[in-house]
Amino acid sequence: MTPERHSYLDAPYGLKAWLLTKDHKRIAMLYLISITIFFALGGFFAAGIRLELLTPKGDLLTPDLYNKFFSMHGVIMVFFFLVPSIPATLGNFLMPIMVGAKDLAFPRINLISWYLYVIGGLIALTVLAMGGIDTGWTFYTPYSTIGSSTNVSLAIIGVFVAGFSSILTGFNFIVTVHRMRAPGMTWFRLPLFVWANYATSLVMILGTPVVAITLCMVAAERTLHLGIFDPKLGGDPVLFQHLFWFYSHPAVYIMILPGMGVMSELVAAMSRKQIFGYSFVAASSLAIAILGFLVWGHHLFVSSQSIYAGMVFSIITMLVAVPSAVKTFNWAATMYKGSVSWESPTYWVVGFMGLFLVGGLTGLFLASMGLDIHLHDTYFVVAHFHYIMVGGAIMAYMGGLHFWWPKMTGKLYNESLAKVSAILVFVGFNLTFGPQFIVGYLGMPRRYHTYPDEFQVWNVASTLGASILGMGYMLAFTYLVYSIFKGEAAPANPWGAKGLEWTTTSPPPTFNFDVDPVVDEPAYNYNPTGKGVHVG
Amino acid sequence: MSAGGPHPPTVLGSSAHGGLAVAGHGEGGHHPRQQHHFYTMGQQLEASILGMWVFLVTEVMFFGGMFMAYIVYRTWYPTAWAASSNQLNVIMGAINTGVLICSSLTMVLAVRSAQVGSRAGQIVNLILTMMFGSTFLVVKYFEYAEKFHHGLVPGPNFNPHHVLPDGTIEHIALPLGSQLYFSLYFMMTGIHALHMIIGIGIMLVMLRWAIKGRFTPDYYNPLEVSGLYWHFVDIVWIFLFPLLYLLGYNYRG
């Protein structure tokens, strides 16, 4: 049996030790638990939406309740699941280890960020208990300021607090990457997961405060009558849209960049090969982060924004697609002449590549202004962003969870069930959102709970897909939780992968390394002499 | 995937022993304030300072949203902006500007006192900084009260007026857009004041630590980093003052 050892999971022992921990790995696990709860809640609302949409009439939920369902689905999934997901769980766990440090730069602030997340979440649950909000997660004025009679201001406080949590995570990552790298770990030896989270953190710290103040303005208009967006006072409701999307567009890059970082790690590890074009992939993360700040107006093409502004936003949006394409080609090229293993993480990788590809490519339709006139605010948009956020980000998150599960928990999960889960998710996902492209092109608007009869067949297919998708996730949850209690003990390096995290035990000791690392080789150095790696 | 126990972790590269002598345990001991995950005090200091600068960038973006709204609406309603700015009390604003600049001076002197090891200097300057900050808030209170009395608070009670010595009410006609101005005025100065209050709270903690002798010439990170925050709050006011108070000088209504 394994000799007695103290990993970060066993020592120190006790609930208080966990709730007052400064260990980034424990904080990552705390986040994992709380994020999963919110994912389930967001999924519940999604189920309600899809059930209602089985029939063209509004027969399951009242109009107001349906509006609350999609609003809560959006708020929870965006602010309480997707934005923190990879950075707060995998990022928190791996960033210090990957740079060769004992912890993040500011461990106590890391813990505070988790508590802020929890407080924000409790506020959101309170709003839910008080009836929820019905403004959509986008809070467009004037509806959110003068139209809605739900608890908008309290919801805004919840989002504000959760946003502050993500700012703290981002700022911790930035200082860690700048100041905590082990000797020999130069910038261009960093794993691409670190580059991706670094770029994400830049977006987090620059964008989140803007949505924070914008939502404060909405709350101020509701509670203090400071009518900044009120047309009767000369205000412009479209100004809200500009300020809101200035964050919320980069926010979608917060959601996908870490996923791309996970992909780079998994593709390299599963192919046992150096990532093709390392510096291009690293640079593309930064390019996406920077360009992502310059495209917000593509959400406003039909909002009365000027044609010329629209043109600028459209062309830059086209440009931001290019670095993503570059990454995709680089990943595919990495597999060329690799040693590719079809273990379970690969299923998630291949699934991601297919789905992210479709999602990213369908963005081109929307970036093209003339087409966007037709497609804006239809199900085409809903399908596009779900392909990226669920087909892309969540597949990457699941792939990363699986890949690093042995490292984080010290246990191995059931490989066959993992493959089944990946397939269920892939098939279910496509069936859910593929038809939505079609029904959107045919004209079905978003946020509708009743619709013309001719759209029903697509909606039924979509709901069927959603059930399969849900089953895939529930299966994953089941075998992953089971593995914690009954799984086989994991060796230090079950995949035979390169990376500092695989040089330490599974799970790692509290201070990550028994011996302080010194780095003298590039990342993904699978082939220094052509000899193999040591697995186990 | 072999079973039966983990293998000893391998360190990348050739040096298999502990690598560089990590300042931490043993030889010479480490500074009592050095945190466990840092190699040296220098690294800890650099991390703290970089951290505060990154945080201040987020604050710039936070205030930036309001400045953007200000820019847009001022471009559309220049007359309303000038006429409304005319209603503000420039004297009080100027006093506050002077007070904050002095508070930044005393803050710097507090950090300097720590650098040269003067505990008394730290205490005196921290107290002065807090006094200046509190003066700012008191003046702000009177300013806001004046706005309330003149009906300049946006919303259903927006009713700009003077009360003349003989008791009659003279209404002030402000152009469309003035309520937007005052909404931004209250939001911007209000959130700034909130940051001042938080700053004073931080100073209280710094004062307590200074009294306890926590800061020495080789460790005064919290003071330095709080100083950065304080200066930032001061600089925001330096922008707010001319943009809000000084527009109405040439306005003849």
Next chain:
Amino acid sequence: MDLLYFFIVAVCAFFAVLVVALVVFFTLKYKRQSPNEVGADIHGSLALELLWTAIPFVLSLVMFGWGAELFFKLSRPPADSMEIVVVGKQWMWKVQHPEGVREINELHVPIGVNVRISLGSEDVIHDFFMPAFRVKMDAVPGKITTLWFQATLPGVYHIFCSQYCGTKHSGMVGQVFAMQPQDYAAWLAGGRANGTPVEMGHKLFADYQCATCHKEDRTGRGPSLVGVAGSAVQLADGRTVVADDNYLRESIVNSQSKVVSGFQPIMPTFQGQISEENLMQLIAYIKSLKPAASK
């Protein structure tokens, strides 16, 4: 528009199939043979990176250019368009034809005629969407927006509100009836016409006493409005602006913002006193004030 759509579908399909095929092919061909095997020592290729940066870049510029051109065309209603006024309010569409006929949630139009819709909103942001004609535009309170289209085939087509606006957002739907010109004329004649927008605007012009200052013979304290719509106007601060719909609207609700050169800033502001619908009728009236050809 559909042509651009299918072009992009083709490009996307090509790349999607290419990448998926490559990935599937590579994962199968280079399947791991032994537990300790590693991949080949390949780091990258500048040539390939440039190639697969340049090609997507060029393709995306083509898509941008084509889409921008389309957008331009869709934003510029032809001069000969028939003008329809549509005002959205929670949760219905109020439509008014130039001849005065009004509809709720329905729009009758003749085929083969360019139709320009001036859109307003009385409360929150709505969006007037007609998928069959591939056009939509937000109706924003405080502004007038426009869209235009031409129906080519007679039939009944959907109208949807496509900007979430509250409880009955999904109920704010309607129908476009595209008819042969003679059928349209017949429908129009049978409709209850209680004042064209121009006539309603004229009445409002009198009710709000606009004529007191805006005299046609230019002796008034305000500028004459004859021929002003669409012309270049010189302002007191030296700027010259075009008197489009939004200028006319702003001049009524925020008259101090753009004072005409040579006139005093004494016009009262009508902010909050005139509904969006009435504002659009006033504007229709002002647009009808053309200089007489001969007197």
